[in-house]
Amino acid sequence: MDFVEAAIAAASERRSKRKTPFKDEDRPLVVLSYAQSLDGCIGAKDNTQPLRLSGPESMRLTHCIRARCDAVLVGSGTVKNDDPRLSVRLDNHPPSVQPRPVVLDSRLSAVSSTSNVVTLNNRLIVFCQYLDSDPEFTTLQSKRAVLESHKVSVVNLASRHDLPDNLDPASSSDVSSIPIPLMLRVLKSKFGVNSLMVEGGSRIISAFLGLGSLCVDCLIVTVAPMFVGSGGVKAFDSGGEGADEGKKGQSVALSVVDPVYRQFGSDIDSGSKKLARGPAMALCKISKPNYNRSQIPATAVNNLHNMDSFTQWCLVCERKLNHDAVYCSIECLKTDFVSSGTFILPPSSPVSASSCAASSTSRAPPSPTNCPPSPTPSHGSFSDMSSSWSSSYSSSSSSNGSPDRSQMSRHEATQAILNPPFSLEFKSRRPRRI
Numbered sequence: 557m558d559f560v561e562a563a564i565a566a567a568s569e570r571r572s573k574r575k576t577p578f579k580d581e582d583r584p585l586v587v588l589s590y591a592q593s594l595d596g597c598i599g600a601k602d603n604t605q606p607l608r609l610s611g612p613e614s615m616r617l618t619h620c621i622r623a624r625c626d627a628v629l630v631g632s633g634t635v636k637n638d639d640p641r642l643s644v645r646l647d648n649h650p651p652s653v654q655p656r657p658v659v660l661d662s663r664l665s666a667v668s669s670t671s672n673v674v675t676l677n678n679r680l681i682v683f684c685q686y687l688d689s690d691p692e693f694t695t696l697q698s699k700r701a702v703l704e705s706h707k708v709s710v711v712n713l714a715s716r717h718d719l720p721d722n723l724d725p726a727s728s729s730d731v732s733s734i735p736i737p738l739m740l741r742v743l744k745s746k747f748g749v750n751s752l753m754v755e756g757g758s759r760i761i762s763a764f765l766g767l768g769s770l771c772v773d774c775l776i777v778t779v780a781p782m783f784v785g786s787g788g789v790k791a792f793d794s795g796g797e798g799a800d801e802g803k804k805g806q807s808v809a810l811s812v813v814d815p816v817y818r819q820f821g822s823d824i825d826s827g828s829k830k831l832a833r834g835p836a837m838a839l840c841k842i843s844k845p846n847y848n849r850s851q852i853p854a855t856a857v858n859n860l861h862n863m864d865s866f867t868q869w870c871l872v873c874e875r876k877l878n879h880d881a882v883y884c885s886i887e888c889l890k891t892d893f894v895s896s897g898t899f900i901l902p903p904s905s906p907v908s909a910s911s912c913a914a915s916s917t918s919r920a921p922p923s924p925t926n927c928p929p930s931p932t933p934s935h936g937s938f939s940d941m942s943s944s945w946s947s948s949y950s951s952s953s954s955s956n957g958s959p960d961r962s963q964m965s966r967h968e969a970t971q972a973i974l975n976p977p978f979s980l981e982f983k984s985r986r987p988r989r990i
């Protein structure tokens with residue numbers, strides 16, 4: 557599917573250009589992808605099987621993403637709840653080799669010899685984490701032996717024996733949850749995994765999103781036009797039940813840049829009398845772990861899984877910041893504004909004053925020249941945006957006249973925002989009539 561190819565290619569290109577202090581190439585390209593409801597749920601608490609959110613078209617998309625990746629990862633909660641297969645079955649061009657399933661299962665409590673990921677695939681990788689001094693060490697070693705007898709590759713991240721020589725095992729103070737950066741490096745160096753799809757569930761999504769561009773290159777979210785309600789499992793729950801003590805109840809502002817939307821399936825359409833299952837899809841490239849503070853662990857240079865101390869980096873060019881600032885220069889601020897949650901619309905679609913005002917509260921303050929002189933209603937709609945997605949990835953100047961920002965110098969980007977050759981819509985979307 558072109559959409560997936562374009563998304564992964566763009567993420568890969570972006571990654572290669574990024575100037576971070578750690579070596580991105582030491583870990584696989586990571587595509588975080590899941591399906592959620594309109595109220596942000598990916599499952600239902602009382603379900604003992606996956607909640608079907610995706611329609612047929614976007615389900616196929618999920619399988620296309622699986623097909624384009626070397627491995628597909630889920631957490632122990634998803635294995636316990638869903639017993640997923642994680643295989644490619646709906647792609648028109650199935651890969652000759654299925655992606656390797658990967659499960660994060662610290663205590664080997666979820667995966668068993670009868671799990672689908674074991675019985676349907678003999679290349680499963682399980683990451684666990686326990687010390688020699690663990691009171692349950694013997695039991696855990698027996699479980700491990702059983703899995704290994706079923707051709708499962710088990711990696712204990714706390715054991716030096718399981719890791720390549722150049723990587724240090726997780727420290728004894730850090731055995732509560734699997735250190736994702738270390739796990740990613742092991743996937744690459746020990747198993748040759750160059751691309752990884754992360755499917756969920758909630759805690760895994762929250763953990764990866766919390767690490768932002770440190771560990772995620774591309775985010776593909778299917779949004780299904782349905783509500784799950786109070787019994788739902790939230791996709792992103794960084795301050796919820798599973799959060800560390802001290803982080804409970806805290807909200808986290810995360811933003812994505814250059815979101816692109818495309819409709820897969822029937823959606824809520826003018827001819828439709830009811831909410832059909834035909835999700836729309838948001839494709840986003842994650843750029844920053846956190847809008848207000850792009851915090852990259854300084855120790856990550858030598859020791860990726862050590863998250864003790866933090867250094868600040870400019871949100872745009874990722875240069876080191878000496879002061880308590882978000883950007884290193886005014887150019888960077890403006891450039892970030894160009895690339896922040898804005899949508900490129902055809903030239904005929906004027907920007908609305910209200911949407912411009914809305915944008916200033918959520919992102920970097922816009923230059924006054926960004927706003928139109930008088931209020932004009934926006935004609936941009938959800939479906940308008942879908943037409944521009946491919947051109948903004950594939951050429952330096954798209955058919956609707958909008959420049960490809962990845963090809964622009966910072967100066968050109970700044971000029972573009974001061975004097976845009978196209979109209980921008982920042983926030984507002986007119987709901988479509990049903």
Ligand SMILES: NC(=O)C1=CN([C@@H]2O[C@H](COP(=O)(O)OP(=O)(O)OC[C@H]3O[C@@H](n4cnc5c(N)ncnc54)[C@H](OP(=O)(O)O)[C@@H]3O)[C@@H](O)[C@H]2O)C=CC1
Nearest residue numbers: 590591599631632633634661662734756757758759760763
């Ligand atoms: N709609 C969709 O696209 C998807 C929906 N789902 C749904 O998600 C739900 C399951 O979510 P949830 O219960 O949160 O389970 P998860 O699948 O997110 O697994 C969470 C568990 O993974 C283990 N784990 C190990 N290391 C980490 C880490 N660094 N960060 C986070 N977790 C880690 C922990 O268990 P341990 O200590 O045992 O290792 C943790 O409890 C199900 O309802 C499922 O249907 C799942 C995938 C996709």
Ligand SMILES: Nc1nc(O)c(N)c(N[C@@H]2O[C@H](COP(=O)(O)O)[C@@H](O)[C@H]2O)n1
Nearest residue numbers: 591606607608609610618638640641642
């Ligand atoms: N994309 C997507 N849409 C949904 O509606 C879903 N419920 C999921 N769930 C994920 O798919 C797994 C099941 O995979 P198999 O069909 O067994 O291969 C499930 O565990 C979730 O990870 N995804």
